[in-house]
Amino acid sequence: MSAAERHIAHLDMDAFYASVELLRYPQLAGQPVVIGGGRRHQPEPQPDGSLRFATLESYVGRGVITTATYAARAFGLHSGMGLMKAAKLAPQTVLLPTDFDEYRRFSRRFKAAVAELAPVIEDRGIDEIYIDLSQIEGVAADHGAAIAAAIKARVKAATGLSCSIGVTPNKLLSKLASELDKPDGLTILREADVESRIWPLPARRINGIGPKAAARLEAECGIRTIGELAAAAPHELIERFGRSYGAWLHAAAHGRDERAVVTEQETTSISRETTFERDLHARRDRALLTPVFTRLCEQLAADLQRHQLEARTIGIKLRYDDFRTLTRVQTLPVATAQPAAIRRAAGECLKRAPLEQRLRLLGVRASSLQPAGTPPPPQPPQTADLFA
């Protein structure tokens, strides 16, 4: 491993789901559009051949925005916001249903396009990747500017979509850099730029500082920006946030990150969950709940089988009407991908959960995964055997 400076890119597709939908419905370009909710608001063909799109004002339900176009963001709409709340802010916004199959197709397409130019890619979900450019010839000359521009052009040619790229010496800085010039941005940063370009940003922008940590930093330390975090005494961060997280906060604020670009990652869990249209009572609404529960288990089993995996641990997740979340898991003696075995184990978990309160969500999860057909480890002898 050379000690030479690394060149790591972070590529983020711009408003990905919404941009894919705009390819399908170009007449919506420039309009406020959000993606989200169920399947009930498909565009309806009109007698004159045009399409009639649903708008937020007619939405009823518990869905959230998964992606908003930049025009919709101008109204204050953003991903994660409840659609009912969004409807109050901008009722005329077009609402399109989520079509994950289509987004996955475009995801594969843009990643394949990048791989033609730079094959060392770390998947970070459907719409973003890290790319290690360090081995690309001539990258040091311009710190990755030319190859990043070429990647942007190749993605655009392959998908019709724009993306934003940050290139820096590490993943942490690249993730920050890719956001600095969105949409259709290209930002090159070196370590010497951290003070001027990164330190003014809110600490919350750092990948790994979420709402809780950001609130504590501000309330307990008066820290709002990354620069203020960088100036904090390491031992104080460690006292407040623990040895591991405190030390990481300090390093992150100084733009230090040694993590490698990881090209292969094993799945550690698979889950299925659903939020009910109205809160259900475990006993009184049992007739409604039971088939949903069984179907989640069947879907989970199918997911496992599709991935050729088996699970040793099966768990459930409940969300109560007050949004508290509870989990129960059970580890089985033998791994399974069978719907009946999963249903049985999940049923045992459910017996150990309090069910007085109404539920808004029910989920089933498989973990301790292993390849299908892995021979079971030798079992400890049964009591009966010892005295046989």
Place this chain on the structure above:
DNA sequence: TCTGGGGTCCTAGGACCC
């Protein structure tokens, strides 16, 4: 009528074993 669905990683305590 606030708050989806799919993930990862970390912590912490108890059981059990050497």
Place this chain on the structure above:
DNA sequence: TCTGGGGTCCTAGGACCC
């Protein structure tokens, strides 16, 4: 009938991310 330290497995919850 005290006193250990370390290791693994399991469970529950929480923070965070896309």
